[in-house]
Amino acid sequence: MSANRLYSAFDTEHPKPRHTSGQDHRTPFQIDRDRILHSSALRRLQGKTQVFYSFLGGEYDFYRTRLTHSLEVAQIGRSICGWLSKSSDLLRDGESVDADLVEAACLAHDLGHPPFGHTGERALHDLMAPYGGFEGNAQTLRQLTVTLFAESRDGINPTRALLDGVLKYKTLQVETPEAANHYLYNDQETYLDFVLGSQAFPAELTPGKERNGFRSLECQIMDWADDTAYSINDLADAIQAGFITPVKLEAWATQGVLSDAEAAHVDFLLKAMRDGKVEARLGRSIGEHIRACRLEERGNFLSASTRRYHFGLVVEPDIAARARVNKRIAKELVFDTPQLQQLDFKAASVIERLFNALRDHYIEPAPGRRSLHLLPEPVAKAIKAEPEKEQRARLVCDWIANLTDRSAFRVHQRLFDTSAGALEDLL
Structure with a gap:
């Protein structure tokens, strides 16, 4: 090679x-x-x-x-x-x-x-x-x-x-x-x-x-690839899920001041939605985002x-502007909606209650508090071995950050939901 x-x-x-076999x-x-x-x-x-x-x-x-x-x-x-x-x-x-x-x-x-x-x-x-x-x-x-x-x-x-x-x-x-x-x-x-x-x-x-x-250079490429993926594909998901409809998008466009290029892009999205071709037409624009790059x-x-x-890395300004307007549409028509923000509120409360419970038992336990086994034994052992509360907190944070959405809800359910008593809730 x-x-x-x-x-x-x-x-x-x-x-x-780094130790390798040499082969x-x-x-x-x-x-x-x-x-x-x-x-x-x-x-x-x-x-x-x-x-x-x-x-x-x-x-x-x-x-x-x-x-x-x-x-x-x-x-x-x-x-x-x-x-x-x-x-x-x-x-x-x-x-x-x-x-x-x-x-x-x-x-x-x-x-x-x-x-x-x-x-x-x-x-x-x-x-x-x-x-x-x-x-x-x-x-x-x-x-x-x-x-x-x-x-x-x-x-x-x-x-x-x-x-x-x-x-x-x-x-x-x-x-x-x-x-x-x-x-x-x-x-x-x-x-x-x-x-x-x-x-x-x-x-x-x-x-x-x-x-x-x-x-x-590689970080700039990664960042533009990330921008490309979520400005195009996340928008496609939001349209497919019904959060963005032609009526909502038209109303959004009339409420703000759009450049000629931005207005033309909104027209492109509206036509794709009405033709039922959102994923195919947005997917093709990924190639435009790739070819917009130069050194x-x-x-x-x-x-x-x-x-x-x-x-x-330099990205053609018109393509970069298109990515920005896609992200604005997603933010204002999806992420800022009551439906999503209600779920955000629920999710933040789950994280907060989990962290506070673990803080009181592992990071800064109150004197005389009964020690409960709330974490897997290897994790708890590593936390207790740390003399400084900052390091104990970092290990607790590592454990929470590693959870998936569902596993965070399941742990929260075991700790706080009084109706959760079935055997499957323990597994």
């Missing part, structure tokens, strides 16, 4: 030595991808919310989950790599954007999301505020470096390029303590330093928006260490 000259030993280095035919990025693909964390995404809560059975179990979304993002990410490698004249002979690396980043990008989507993330952030906060992207980094294959406490010991590929945010929580999201946990500074090759940020990359906008040359403080930072 010929080496891809876009990448060097700097990109394939690991936080700790593995795979590249380091393929090993990263395969370990994620076979992880329980990826499988659990099947039971986590994307748009519609995964506990909504029957007519709603056709719609996307966090897992199917991640698979779609991975496919789009690979296709963008192929398009860039084929179309860009900036790449030298023997260079291409590594599709296995981007696929790994795409598969991993939502591993840290808790049950109930962004509602669960916001609830855990508020509950974890005294203990260092909760952030989905930071939790993904924690999965990759600590909790996956937990017996080693090294996660999958990923390559530097993969860690950089999932690091959408490079600001520590202590640097922006008022932020509700878009930060890393403070104890992840070691991994941030590793990703940067122990180089300091230049003064102009201040904590927050500036620093978080400094992303590797641009850039220079920065990491350019001398890796060719990955010689290039940035």
